[in-house]
Amino acid sequence: MADLFSVTAPLAIRFRDSGEKQIMIERIPYNDGLVFLPVFWTDTGVADALRYVPGPIEGDGPWKVGNAVITVLGCHGTDAELAGDFSRWQTRLLQLGEAYPEKADIETQMRVQAARVANLAIGDPRFDRSG
16 A cells, blocks of 8 residues: 555646646645645745645545545646646756755654644644554
8 A cells, every 4th residue: 555645756636626736746645634845835935835625535546535536746647737747847856956954854844834734733633544
């Protein structure tokens, strides 16, 4: 079983109700779902870019989270728009270089913002993927 939070390949999320598609650059478990950051989140900051997807999380790839389906980018046919977005993001990462925060720092910022919005403590069990 592939754990959604340990997969290192780029992931795409598609919301079934709207058809909207995005690439998930960073993600952490939250409550009965997850929070994630899309491409170019560095332009707006975590507070504006953070997205919450209510769960539950099901499957082992593809995954279903509430009304969304998450797949490995490029799996089962390539989405040219998302592939282009990811290519531009890779270019941006090269431009940012060492200015791009460490994964642990990004996850902390995500937890802080999600906790702030929901009025929770950062160590709240809703951030625990085993729950």
